[in-house]
Amino acid sequence: MRGDAVDEVLKRLPYSWTADEAERVGQRFRESRPAAPRRLVKRLWQYWIRMSPDEPLFGDTEDDLALLLHARALGLEAPGGDPGPEDGPIARCARRAAEGAECGPLFPAPPAWGPKAALAPQVRAALPSSLLRAWVAGDDQGPVEVLVVGEGIPEIRQQVVQAALTTCLRVNGLSDPDSGDFVGDHIGVGLIRVTAGLSGAPAQADIPSVFRARSVTVADGASSTARGALRDFVGLLRSLADETSLVEVVDLAYADLLAYAQGLRALADRAAGETDRAFLRAPREEDGGPVSLQPYLRTVRGHGASLGVEFSPDLFTTDAYLRVEQAHQRVLSQRLTMDARLRLDQLETEIEQLTADLEAFHRANEEERRGLWPATVLLVERFDEPTGRTIRLTEPEERETEQYYQVNVPQLISMREKWARRMGELVEQLEAAVHRPHAPARQVAAGRFLDAAVRGVVPDESPATERAFGAWCKEVAPMLRFEWRCALRRHGIAPSDVFTAHSVLISRYLPPAGEDPALLFSHPYTLVDPARSAVLADAERAVMVVRDATDHAEPAPAETTGPTAAALWDGLAELAESPGVEEEFGRRFLEALRAQPEGIARRMIEALQPAGPTAAEADAVEVALRTAERHTSLGEGMDRALMAMRNEAFLTARECLDDIRTAPQWQARVWLLRAIVECRAARLESREIPGLLGHQMPGLPDAALRALDEAGTADEEFTRAWLETLPEAGLDKGIRRLFQGLPRARAGCTGDPLNKVSAEREYAVWLFRRAVENARLARQLDEAGEELAEHQEAVDAALAKLGGALEEILLGPYVGGSRGAAEELFEVLSGQEPPRYGRVAGR
Secondary structure, three states: OOHHHHHHHHOOOHHHOOHHHHHHHHHHHHHHOOOOOHHHHHHHHHHHHHHOOOOOOOOOHHHHHHHHHHHHHOOOOOOOOOOOOOOOHHHHHHHHHOOHHHHOOOOOOOOOOOHHHHHOOOOOOOOOOOOEEEEEEEEOOEEEEEEEEOOOOHHHHHHHHHHHHHHHHHHHHOEOOOOOOOOOOEEOOOEEEEEOOOOOHHHOOOOOOOOOOOOOOEOHHHHHHHHHHHHHHHHHHHHHHHHHOOEEEEEEEHHHHHHHHHHHHHHHHHHHHOOOOEEEEOOOOOOOOOOEEEEOEEOOOOOOOEOOEEOOHHHHOOHHHHHHHHHHHHHOHHHHHHHHHHHHHHHHHHHHHHHHHHHHHHHOOHHHHHHHOOOEEEEEEEEEOOOOEEEEEEEEEEEEHHHHHHHHHHHHHHHHHHHHHHHHHHHHHHHHHHHOOOOHHHHHHHHHHHHHHHHOOOOOOOHHHHHHHHHHHHHHHHHHHHHHHHHHHHHOOOHHHHOOOOEEEEEEEEOOEOOEOOEEEEEEEEEEOOOOOEEEEEOOOOEOEEEOHHHHOOOOOOOOOOOOHHHHHHHHHHHHOOOOOHHHHHHHHHHHHHHOHHHHHHHHHHHHOOOOOOHHHHHHHHHHHHHHHHHOHHHHHHHHHHHHHHOOOHHHHHHHHHOOOOOHHHHHHHHHHHHHHHHHHOOOOOOOHHHHHHHOOOOOOHHHHHHHHHHHHHOHHHHHHHHHHHHHHOHHHHHHHHHOOOOOHHHHOOOEHHHOEOHHHHHHHHHHHHHHHHHHHHHHHHHHHHOOOOOOOOHHHHHHHHHHHHHHHHHOOOOOOHHHHHHHHHHHHHOOOOOOOOOOOOO
């Protein structure tokens, strides 16, 4: 029966098959394993459970078990691991599927990675390492490939994974559709590899895998942009290395990487040609060499150059996997694109506002400038050029208005325009990558999750992604592991020679595009460190074998021999008193950390941590805090009231102003702001308020009139001058003038001689309290955010869950750096931008 005849059989329901037709379909399943398509598995599974459930389908236990596992992996209804007391062939297969020998983990359990391992000189690259180590391969024009090894700590891991995905999507957004249609980058658990995908023969390593080093290439005209994207990623890694010391970056020549890959290829070819000999490349301590990711090369003829297995791409069409992919794309790919769009929109809006403000200033004559603009401008934020973000200043700064518009504003516009161009290119590249027919974002996600499922690790992502991945992995991992065991058994390869603590699975997944069918290949790769890895090429093993220190790692003993931590620390303390021993001290300190990491770290903390405050010191800190709160009451209260008014929380705004205790010369400004609050609370339009207040026209609320009377009593001259200029200046500039010259935190903290509180101590205590409060509020917002569902949620439901945290962050007494982010989140959730009063762009 030809293949097209089998296809005709599959179109009919299984109950109509003859025994001969069922046998032919079963033969097709045998031949197509492990890449059996869902349609074939579904029909054959239905035939077994409906037509002959009481006897083996194939008479071959391996194929029977394979059919059950494929049915589960493809989302079909199949018995779980506990099928009950039944003893039929399907129940027996289900029990076998729960056995570790058939479907259990292929990879060894990852070693417990403690401080000894992180400091061990025997290991430079390890997947579970808490330190991230990056090898940057480049040429004369810049970086070509980046390999990052290690899981790292969560805070750093999140930054690196997002930056790697952004870089991968940017490069693939520039790729030449005619040169290739799949992604060779890998963003997995413990290992990231990203390349610039440069065109031309020299840029591609001759690695004998199904997709070589990189088959997706960028157009020649976009090569510099691709290198620029990779250079941005390397820049992040270098900054993390400088700032945290939890990331290490090593530069190497890309030509050396290619030469080493060719050397391994030659070694495998030699072993395949001389079957009576084995060849060992021992580690060379004196040669650091390029740590690289290499395929498992075959050492026999006739089976291909590298080891690999083809699976059915239908694994990525099941409902279980689609839930994983959707959650992943929401958190990473879609969020990255949305963040880029929002940043671009924000930059363009700021450019328009600054340009309009600058043009208005230039059009005005000297008299109009004196009447409409104050003599100085209060800077409350600045534009950070390296990151392209607006950052709030700890203390506002004053600039002469003339200098601000002649120097600061043009610089701000220029910097924002440069970043807007960069963000525009980024958005274009990300959009192109997401919407390409070969779907680079889907390919990267598929490779990430397939590798994690077989290795038995869980990607560190959102809770929804982790839950969905756990459900999918439970169904698909047994089949993947079983088929890998069968494939290795057919080739005479021991699983322990391929699946090690330094191995990963790199996948080539092509979604269907037009008439082209989908494809899925999986290839094992290994980390090779010339200074630490032993490489064996032996025809009898059928594959190149790599061993390093992680293959022999054992948990550290509870009690170690040698000097105690106390003795080592005392020796270090004694050595530190001697002159000119910096180099020796560094060496002995590292040795002490390796010998007794926990004890030495504890001694370091004890030495560096100051003693806790006494009761008297605690009282002094409390007095300083109360003094700071009293002296910063004016600035903080006015800020909070303005923020509350912007968000139409008028009761809160009134309470903030009522709580202000300040000198009489500043009280007038408090009352004038109160008048504006009362006008807004009465739902007067912002454009009407300046004229109504300035001329005290009919229609003003009684509460606003009382506030004006109180302001006149406190400072008649300032109140009269402010009201006279208000109609022409407008509400925005009027509010700016109220805040002009207010004593801010640093100037307001004047100390309290009566209670022996210096100005410096008062300010330091206030800053510390503010930092603690901001950290608490950020954590509270994060916890509230976790309650949101991963799918799009109604605005009122989202605001209800985030409301408490947002209110305290926006209007609390210690609003600070997190306020801007909270305002942006509020705007996104509510779908509208609150009014902006008195906001002045920084330098």
